[in-house]
Amino acid sequence: MMRYSGFKVIKEALTGHRGWGATWRDPEPKSDYDIIIIGGGGHGLATAYYLAKVYGQKRIAVLEKGWIGGGNVGRNTTIIRSNYLLDGNEPFYEFSLKLWEGLEQDLNYNAMVSQRGILNLIHTDAQRDAFIRRGNAMILNGADADLLTTKQIKERYPFLNTNNARFPIKGGLAQHRGGTVRHDAVAWGYARGADQLGVDIIQNCEVTGFLIENGVCSGVETSRGTIKAKKVASCVAGSSSRVMEKAGMRLPIESHVLQAFVSEGLKPVLPGVITFGAGHFYCSQSDKGGLVFGGDIDGYNSYAQRGNLPVVEDVCEGGMAIFPMLGRARLLRMWGGIMDMSMDGSPIIDRTHIEGLYFNGGWCYGGFKATPASGYVYAHLLARDEPHPTATAYRFDRFNRGLMIDEKGMGNQPNLH
Amino acid sequence: MLINHPLLGPRDAAEFTYMGDANLLHRPDWEAEDALQQFTDYGYLRDNPAGLHRELWFHEGGDRSWLVVTRDTTTHEVTAVELARDVARREGRSE
Numbered sequence: 001m002m003r004y005s006g007f008k009v010i011k012e013a014l015t016g017h018r019g020w021g022a023t024w025r026d027p028e029p030k031s032d033y034d035i036i037i038i039g040g041g042g043h044g045l046a047t048a049y050y051l052a053k054v055y056g057q058k059r060i061a062v063l064e065k066g067w068i069g070g071g072n073v074g075r076n077t078t079i080i081r082s083n084y085l086l087d088g089n090e091p092f093y094e095f096s097l098k099l100w101e102g103l104e105q106d107l108n109y110n111a112m113v114s115q116r117g118i119l120n121l122i123h124t125d126a127q128r129d130a131f132i133r134r135g136n137a138m139i140l141n142g143a144d145a146d147l148l149t150t151k152q153i154k155e156r157y158p159f160l161n162t163n164n165a166r167f168p169i170k171g172g173l174a175q176h177r178g179g180t181v182r183h184d185a186v187a188w189g190y191a192r193g194a195d196q197l198g199v200d201i202i203q204n205c206e207v208t209g210f211l212i213e214n215g216v217c218s219g220v221e222t223s224r225g226t227i228k229a230k231k232v233a234s235c236v237a238g239s240s241s242r243v244m245e246k247a248g249m250r251l252p253i254e255s256h257v258l259q260a261f262v263s264e265g266l267k268p269v270l271p272g273v274i275t276f277g278a279g280h281f282y283c284s285q286s287d288k289g290g291l292v293f294g295g296d297i298d299g300y301n302s303y304a305q306r307g308n309l310p311v312v313e314d315v316c317e318g319g320m321a322i323f324p325m326l327g328r329a330r331l332l333r334m335w336g337g338i339m340d341m342s343m344d345g346s347p348i349i350d351r352t353h354i355e356g357l358y359f360n361g362g363w364c365y366g367g368f369k370a371t372p373a374s375g376y377v378y379a380h381l382l383a384r385d386e387p388h389p390t391a392t393a394y395r396f397d398r399f400n401r402g403l404m405i406d407e408k409g410m411g412n413q414p415n416l417h
Numbered sequence: 418m419l420i421n422h423p424l425l426g427p428r429d430a431a432e433f434t435y436m437g438d439a440n441l442l443h444r445p446d447w448e449a450e451d452a453l454q455q456f457t458d459y460g461y462l463r464d465n466p467a468g469l470h471r472e473l474w475f476h477e478g479g480d481r482s483w484l485v486v487t488r489d490t491t492t493h494e495v496t497a498v499e500l501a502r503d504v505a506r507r508e509g510r511s512e
């Protein structure tokens with residue numbers, strides 16, 4: 001088992017980097033496991049890691065149809081935060097932020113967790129009231145929140161246009177512990193950690209069906225043969241409806257495309273994450289110097305992993321309204337990912353009505369920040385068959401019981417969350 | 418994305434508001450025995466297919482008609498566009 005350290009880097013530098021070896025194994029699938037996790041994204045790999053590490057489970061496999069990290073975990077804009085309002089959400093996201101804070105030591109892997117802070121801008125009096133309420137809810141749940149005045153914002157971020165005629169900046173709600181993380185490194189770090197604890201990570205292995213008899217699931221059909229398991233845990237984000245359909249389930253989820261953009265590399269200009277409160281635009285600067293930004297989902301069902309131009313225009317207009325300097329940068333790349341948009345904008349982590357089959361999904365555009373907690377609480381559910389205390393609200397039956405967790409108060413219209 | 422409006426010809430999709438799966442035209446019968454379950458399914462569960470999808474688009478920035486658009490969710494190609502009124506009548510929703 002190889003540990004990374006400064007000493008190791010120097011040693012390898014002096015010996016031609018011949019001693020690094022593979023970061024995880026490439027095992028053949030066995031014929032049966034105790035627990036199978038479908039989907040090698042951030043959440044699936046984190047689930048496997050915590051199952052082995054915290055819950056002492058053995059004989060675990062992660063089945064990934066492509067390569068690990070090829071899904072949304074490698075496509076997102078890497079923002080982490082715990083600035084939610086509702087009781088069903090805030091303790092969970094704060095648990096996640098705490099896990100991020102210790103993640104690199106825990107995994108012995110540099111995931112470039114950077115708590116550079118996130119600032120949500122305020123443009124109206126009503127919005128200030130709403131943000132004060134949210135900040136108080138965050139503090140009640142043990143998170144940090146700081147209301148900034150326009151003057152404080154100008155001092156910290158002199159490039160912001162605070163006097164936009166339509167959307168003047170009236171203040172902001174900051175969470176200084178929020179920030180960004182190197183997304184691919186999260187997938188790789190969890191994969192390496194899980195592999196070292198004996199988890200089989202099986203790539204190029206698509207789940208094509210479930211073995212279900214008399215309401216009990218006993219394994220999966222895959223492109224690499226039938227694999228039996230005592231418990232099967234779906235964790236496929238944007239593909240949730242397609243996978244669960246094979247178990248005869250319809251989900252409270254629509255798949256939508258979200259686009260993201262990155263500019264050419266620039267000298268450091270943007271110290272944290274900033275979000276525009278009047279339209280939908282958010283931006284941070286990567287360690288390579290690119291301005292990474294995005295906005296709304298396109299708004300129609302899609303599995304295409306690419307979006308259309310009206311949203312590009314809308315995002316850029318939002319950006320220009322607060323950061324006139326953005327207009328001088330050239331766009332380097334843009335791409336899209338498929339979001340599992342749920343009916344209330346919040347996730348589901350629950351058993352299904354089929355014994356032995358579990359579900360984790362509905363992450364919308366915000367599941368990256370949830371990666372550590374999602375894995376942890378899903379592992380808890382799989383190991384103990386009861387929800388983790390921070391995830392008791394993420395049930396399937398909340399829709400027919402009228403217990404939606406609707407942060408934005410939009411109702412059952414997935415493209416509005 | 419262009420939507421070939423049956424009355425107005427090809428229009429930019431940005432003129433429209435997307436309103437989801439066209440099965441929403443078929444509101445359940447509130448007097449049915451299992452109306453509660455039917456309405457829960459109607460309100461919250463979706464087929465969400467990868468491939469052809471029949472969906473409602475409201476021409477908000479145009480003539481305010483409702484359309485049923487058949488579109489491939491894997492390519493965004495629009496293959497059929499009808500007035501929702503015609504579809505609803507054909508499927509027995511109204512006279």
Ligand SMILES: Cc1cc2nc3c(=O)[nH]c(=O)nc-3n(C[C@H](O)[C@H](O)[C@H](O)COP(=O)(O)OP(=O)(O)OC[C@H]3O[C@@H](n4cnc5c(N)ncnc54)[C@H](O)[C@@H]3O)c2cc1C
Binds near residue numbers: 040336337339368
């Ligand atoms: C452009 C964009 C920006 C975003 N920005 C943010 C952000 O700033 N902050 C934030 O918190 N969140 C953000 N998100 C959301 C976040 O990326 C997702 O919610 C999260 O990554 C989903 O969990 P995951 O990592 O497990 O998903 P994925 O990485 O998508 O993992 C799912 C895996 O399942 C696999 N799979 C699918 N079907 C099968 C099958 N049949 N058999 C086997 N494997 C299968 C897929 O190949 C995939 O690897 C963003 C998303 C996008 C697209």
